Amino acid sequence: MSKSVTLKEVAAKAGVSYQTVSKVVNNKASVSPETEKRIWGVIAELNYTPNYNGRSLRRQRSNTIGYTWEPSPADQANPILDAFLQSMFRAAEEEGYYLLCFPFHADDVRMLKVYHQLYNTGRVDGFVLSRLNYGEASVPFLLENKIPFVAFGRLDDQDQSFPYIDVDGGQGVAQAVDHLVSLGHRRIAALAWPEDSRVGNNRLEGYFRGLAKAGLMSDPNLIVRGEGTSAVGFEATTYLLGLPADIRPTAIVCMNDMMAIGAMQAIQTAGLQPGRDIGVTGFDDTPTARYLTPPLTSISQPIPAIGENLMKRLIEYLESGSYPEPRCELVAPSLEIRESTAGYVPAKGRI
Amino acid sequence: MSKSVTLKEVAAKAGVSYQTVSKVVNNKASVSPETEKRIWGVIAELNYTPNYNGRSLRRQRSNTIGYTWEPSPADQANPILDAFLQSMFRAAEEEGYYLLCFPFHADDVRMLKVYHQLYNTGRVDGFVLSRLNYGEASVPFLLENKIPFVAFGRLDDQDQSFPYIDVDGGQGVAQAVDHLVSLGHRRIAALAWPEDSRVGNNRLEGYFRGLAKAGLMSDPNLIVRGEGTSAVGFEATTYLLGLPADIRPTAIVCMNDMMAIGAMQAIQTAGLQPGRDIGVTGFDDTPTARYLTPPLTSISQPIPAIGENLMKRLIEYLESGSYPEPRCELVAPSLEIRESTAGYVPAKGRI
DNA sequence: TCTCTCTAAGCGAACGTTCGCCTTAAGAAT
DNA sequence: ATTCTTAAGGCGAACGTTCGCTTAGAGAGA
Structure with a gap:
């Protein structure tokens, strides 16, 4: 803290009482236009700024x-x-x-x-x-x-x-499900957070809402919970890809981008291509989402x-x-559509 | 701000002057053990905390x-x-x-x-x-x-x-060059920042130092400058991969992770594999670096x-x-070695 | 002329501290 | 008994504001 110019110094130079200077600074009434102008002049000249602690102490406000x-x-x-x-x-x-x-x-x-x-x-x-x-x-x-x-x-x-x-995270996830359904996906998995996460449950609830709206049944086998890390996303997806062909999901909705990154890695490791073979969506729209290969469809807040x-x-x-x-x-969050949900061609007869 | 307990209230209850309470709070001498104990008792009882603005005003310190x-x-x-x-x-x-x-x-x-x-x-x-x-x-x-x-x-x-x-960014980059040289790389490119970046120049200087230490000549064709974005990394790398085989770099040192991400994308797009075919290093050790495919060798601060x-x-x-x-x-920063610089096998006779 | 009203500005006090000096009383030294 | 020293604590002032009341003086209305 510096010892800086005070009200009193301004007042002395302007030839008024320091309380009057205070009035001017705070735009309180009853100061004539001339003196006000003069005081403002001195304030500018001396580069006066009201002391924060003095003001706060008096006003009982810290701002x-x-x-x-x-x-x-x-x-x-x-x-x-x-x-x-x-x-x-x-x-x-x-x-x-x-x-x-x-x-x-x-x-x-x-x-x-x-x-x-x-x-x-x-x-x-x-x-x-x-x-x-x-x-x-x-x-x-x-x-x-x-x-x-x-x-x-x-x-x-x-x-x-x-x-x-x-x-409204749920609404965002519901948008993602909508989008996937419109691309022809029918078996959509969810990578969710542990049950003790309020935010996670809110998002997951949108997953159910989205499925219901499309007239699809939710399948407990397709919901995997875990910490929202890339490692969890990888393992969960590896598990999902190993399911029998008639259950195996064609798209995965992830409750955050980290899990989606892990999911895409697992898909690539399995020799498949995110987007074309398996649709993937994230949540958060992390800055890196658009730089992944392929760029990740995600929900932005x-x-x-x-x-x-x-x-x-x-x-x-x-x-x-x-x-x-x-x-x-x-x-409402907004869905940023990128290539991780593009190019999917539903296999006929499997639906 | 709340109207809270003051020194005076504590003093009244303890039967001393408020200045004495202040002395106790600030551990100034000349208070008898008994009164000090009594005052601390009252302070605890009333849950007294010194008012920040009063203190700051007096001390001329904002903390x-x-x-x-x-x-x-x-x-x-x-x-x-x-x-x-x-x-x-x-x-x-x-x-x-x-x-x-x-x-x-x-x-x-x-x-x-x-x-x-x-x-x-x-x-x-x-x-x-x-x-x-x-x-x-x-x-x-x-x-x-x-x-x-x-x-x-x-x-x-x-x-x-x-x-x-x-x-010492330069030291970090020099470490990266060292590491690449030890793997057998001889033609190492750099994705650098614009010349008006002090940090960028500091890092680039380490690139030269690293090459010099290994007895390698630096080649102006292998230094590409641009904003530190993924897009720049992609374009610059595409250019580098298009160079004639006897000039083309076998490794790329990037001045940040974003450029490295772009570089890895370009390498994959060209049908090559980062690490095995072209070594890539980043700088910053962004949390996502370890989740890229392959995980990115990067410099951590x-x-x-x-x-x-x-x-x-x-x-x-x-x-x-x-x-x-x-x-x-x-x-000194530290080099985090991951798979983006692993598995390289130098082509004999090309060195 | 006298009172009333209004405007412009002054003034004392307070916000909650800390600082430095002063006072008191007890005990030690002379 | 007198002076000196020291410990324990009191007291006034100050930090830089803002608030609310008071006052001086000018002008208006009777």
Whole structure:
């Protein structure tokens, strides 16, 4: 921190009281046009900027939003982190807010302590949460302590107890199934996440919806669950390709891009060609998706808009005391069609 | 911000003056063991946490470090962002500091204004810079205004005017060349960045060093420059594969993983197999590198250690007034050998 | 002329700390 | 008994704002 120009110095130079300078800076009324102009002149001349801590102390406002997130394992990139952060602090800056990033702790007790500390010391005015999962401890904690927050993600389809924006993953997967069905696929497998993943279940539910819409039965043999890694995708697909010809899937819907990458590898290893022989779709639309061989059809989430809107809503609440409608919002992802679902020719008589 | 417990409330309950409570909180001497214990008791009971803005105002310290970075284009992930951020705010938290993230502006004037503003308003005590390039405007600006900062990256091999940690990219590339030479490769091409990239030139210089060490001549025909995208990698490699057999490279060293991905695609498109027919190496060791077909040999940077050390050094400077030695440090990357450089059998008589 | 209203600006206080100096009392040294 | 030293804690002030009330003075209406 620098010792910088203060209100008093500006006031002295402008020949007014420092409180009057404050009024000018904050656009409060009752300053004559001439003095106002003069004061602005001195402010520009001295390059005055209001001290953040003085202001915050007096206003009881930090104009700072806290955010933490679970680090990705080293072998897995977080495909949305950069865009999400950028959209948030860009929106924040427009309103004079900034983003404070702090460490994630897997231990709930410790994590809640950090939330509490940051809010109680007046470092932040509120939080953005992301990647909520079943039994998320932070949500009830923040609600109970009346600590403002918005979330990227929801806990429960019905629960409207806190403001959130979430992606309707199910709708995205249903789109993918639709697309595959329209290409002639009838036996569509799913590489899903473990059952304790809320996001995973939401996406999988879209798989069932898509099949039902096409009048297809879902086959438990064609649903394989596992961590969303490339290795799991590889093994699961190897298993699927080994099924008897009359059960074997002609397309695989993956709940994220990593599994899709593994699936495509397995398909190639088996001497087949993704797209032509077996359709593959991913989820996330990772930057690398379009550079895979063949480029991967994937489901893309409107991350920048989500980050921006979350931030705007939180700030609106902090300034006005109430959230803009809708408090809870579900946004649609979009299917990016590429060659991993192209060129398929249904074998007649097998259908 | 919440209206929380203050020093005065603790003092009232403990039957001392509030300044005495402050002494206890800050471990200043001259408080008797009994009263100290009593005061700690009340602090725990009331769950007191010192108000951040009050403290900062008085101490003229924000205990906050600012960081901004250029957003990656949508089709390109930032492979190190998550790890770098995590390592920084983890190290910061240990010392009671936090990380403030703010928007990047391509316009220098605007960007410098933001730096100035954040520091002058007392929001941050210093900055971490990254991805420095030739003519970086922020460095002279911060130096001139005596604003503390440390950098991930350097501007010039000689320049020690500011503290930095940088990866010796050249050494990494030289390792890759060494490795290829040891496999029997003699004609090694390079996919390099445009000449205006400092990091790119540093890496390319290692290519020359590696060749020289092996007693090989560098051939200008085998060096192709372009933006570090997959498309550039594809085109450049297609060109290289079209060279006459006695010039055509048997291995390609790429200055980042994206170009390597494009190169591998081009090799496969030409009916060849990366690794067995043409060796390929990347740089960054992107999480996906190990999941490509074949897995990509790449150069990995010790990002977590860099982030942690940068933050520790900056904080040490802020607290003590001087940087720990060494002020400037070059760290070595490591070569992760995978199948994209395996299985090569040199054609006899062609060497 | 007197009162009333309104505008422009001043002033004291407060936000929650920390800092440095002062006071008190007890015990040691003379 | 007197002075000195030290430990324990009190007290005023300051960090840079903003808030709300007060005041001075000008102009209008009676």
